[in-house]
Amino acid sequence: MAMKLPAALQQLIDSFQILPGVGPKSAQRMALYLLEKDRLGAERLSHSLQQAMNKLDHCQSCRNYAEAELCPICSDTQRSTDSLCVVESPSDVLALEQGVDFNGQYFVLYGHLSPIDGIGPGELGLAALKQKVESLSIREVIVATNPTVEGEATAQFIMDMLPESVVVSRIAHGIPMGGELDLVDGGTLNHALSGRRVMS
Amino acid sequence: MTVHNNSNLTYYVLHRRPYRESSQIVDLFCERQGRFSALHRVNKKQPALQPFTPYQMQFSGRGDLKYCQHVEIYYPSIYSTPINSDNTDTLEGAANRLPIRLPIGNSSVKGQSLKGRNLYCGFYLNELIIRLTWKDEPQKELYQVYQQTLIGLLQLDNDMQSEPLLRRFEFHLLAALGYQYNWLQDSECRDIQPEQFYSFDPFAGFNLITAHTHGGSAVQRFPGHAILAIAAEDWQHELSWSVAKNIARLALNPLLGDKPLASRELFKKL
Numbered sequence: 001m002a003m004k005l006p007a008a009l010q011q012l013i014d015s016f017q018i019l020p021g022v023g024p025k026s027a028q029r030m031a032l033y034l035l036e037k038d039r040l041g042a043e044r045l046s047h048s049l050q051q052a053m054n055k056l057d058h059c060q061s062c063r064n065y066a067e068a069e070l071c072p073i074c075s076d077t078q079r080s081t082d083s084l085c086v087v088e089s090p091s092d093v094l095a096l097e098q099g100v101d102f103n104g105q106y107f108v109l110y111g112h113l114s115p116i117d118g119i120g121p122g123e124l125g126l127a128a129l130k131q132k133v134e135s136l137s138i139r140e141v142i143v144a145t146n147p148t149v150e151g152e153a154t155a156q157f158i159m160d161m162l163p164e165s166v167v168v169s170r171i172a173h174g175i176p177m178g179g180e181l182d183l184v185d186g187g188t189l190n191h192a193l194s195g196r197r198v199m200s
Numbered sequence: 201m202t203v204h205n206n207s208n209l210t211y212y213v214l215h216r217r218p219y220r221e222s223s224q225i226v227d228l229f230c231e232r233q234g235r236f237s238a239l240h241r242v243n244k245k246q247p248a249l250q251p252f253t254p255y256q257m258q259f260s261g262r263g264d265l266k267y268c269q270h271v272e273i274y275y276p277s278i279y280s281t282p283i284n285s286d287n288t289d290t291l292e293g294a295a296n297r298l299p300i301r302l303p304i305g306n307s308s309v310k311g312q313s314l315k316g317r318n319l320y321c322g323f324y325l326n327e328l329i330i331r332l333t334w335k336d337e338p339q340k341e342l343y344q345v346y347q348q349t350l351i352g353l354l355q356l357d358n359d360m361q362s363e364p365l366l367r368r369f370e371f372h373l374l375a376a377l378g379y380q381y382n383w384l385q386d387s388e389c390r391d392i393q394p395e396q397f398y399s400f401d402p403f404a405g406f407n408l409i410t411a412h413t414h415g416g417s418a419v420q421r422f423p424g425h426a427i428l429a430i431a432a433e434d435w436q437h438e439l440s441w442s443v444a445k446n447i448a449r450l451a452l453n454p455l456l457g458d459k460p461l462a463s464r465e466l467f468k469k470l
Binding site: 020021113115116117118120121148149152153156157160185186187188189190191 | 215217221246247248250251252253273275310311312313314315316317319320322323326327330461462463465466
């Protein structure tokens with residue numbers, strides 16, 4: 001029979017289990033760790049959780065997380081409004097910001113078109129994307145959705161919906177850096193071959 | 201642990217949804233089993249299973265939901281030496297008497313993926329199979345037509361041409377579900393007359409519209425010559441395209457019920 005725990009402790013353990021990859025055992029470890037070893041840290045954690053949940057909402061312009069109406073990227077007047085990069089998730093924005101020198105705008109879809117799951121243009125905020133492109137007179141929209149069939153369909157839909165004056169480009173797909181050709185699947189190889197570039 | 205070796209079968213992924221931390225439930229389609237579900241462990245370092253790609257795989261596990269293992273992309277020879285209009289009658293059984301030949305070329309499409317609006321067509325095919333076929337029911341003919349339709353879509357560069365391909369698939373799907381229509385005779389076994397008009401009943405077929413049976417203004421009227429053109433696989437006139445499309449919709453709608461097809465939304469422009 002399961003041991004009876006104080007209600008507050010049981011509740012804490014249960015609460016940790018909402019996190020991805022955290023089962024009953026690790027939840028219990030985390031709860032006991034905070035109680036025994038780091039009560040101050042626990043205070044901070046609970047405060048940050050409260051703050052984040054109260055303050056963070058979607059940026060009115062790019063749908064990424066923001067404390068104010070606009071996120072720090074959208075309110076940065078130094079950034080170019082020439083190009084806009086469309087991504088599937090906020091973590092993609094982070095990856096691009098940390099990894100490459102892109103100085104344009106973003107738009108976060110929170111997913112991709114997946115008709116069978118009921119995710120259509122409305123769920124992805126594509127009307128807001130169109131409005132943003134038009135109001136900022138963006139020249140180029142770079143569609144950086146994942147190279148899955150749903151990501152491709154999303155890219156196609158975005159291209160169809162934007163006026164012809166806007167250049168719509170798709171990020172390149174192919175062999176990953178440091179990868180080995182013979183381990184790459186046929187589909188990726190095909191993309192890599194058809195998207196080859198002349199060296200000069 | 202039992203491993204089922206079905207090494208000569210090729211599977212297509214119809215749909216996948218996340219399951220627990222690192223797995224997916226995939227809806228698969230193959231000729232022997234028709235539509236069925238399996239589990240697939242997702243490895244972030246490897247590409248996830250994609251719809252419209254042919255795979256070979258094995259299955260392990262005891263329960264109803266087996267795990268896919270040893271998954272590999274495998275292009276059957278039909279991808280590099282594609283079917284042309286002459287050998288579509290390799291389809292066995294009654295379905296080969298259906299109209300609508302495969303309007304595709306002969307180029308190899310091995311390793312290629314659906315592009316542009318043809319992707320929407322692919323989603324449409326998958327949604328129809330998921331919505332209308334029974335699980336675990338062999339679908340040999342429908343599987344072949346599905347594969348041919350995908351190959352046809354890969355060969356098209358103009359998405360308008362996808363229409364006859366979709367119609368062909370729809371009529372084969374209807375036949376697989378037990379709805380096979382006679383395109384040469386009306387419901388009273390009289391030959392379809394080119395100059396007459398006909399209404400379409402999803403459960404009976406074509407009915408001659410006469411002065412007595414006009415049936416009110418709500419009934420769609422189809423000219424006999426367009427019906428005969430479809431029967432003869434003559435796609436030169438756009439009229440036969442729209443007639444075929446309307447007939448397919450009338451036939452599919454009662455089967456689909458109140459819930460509209462989500463993939464049709466993609467074809468509407470925002």
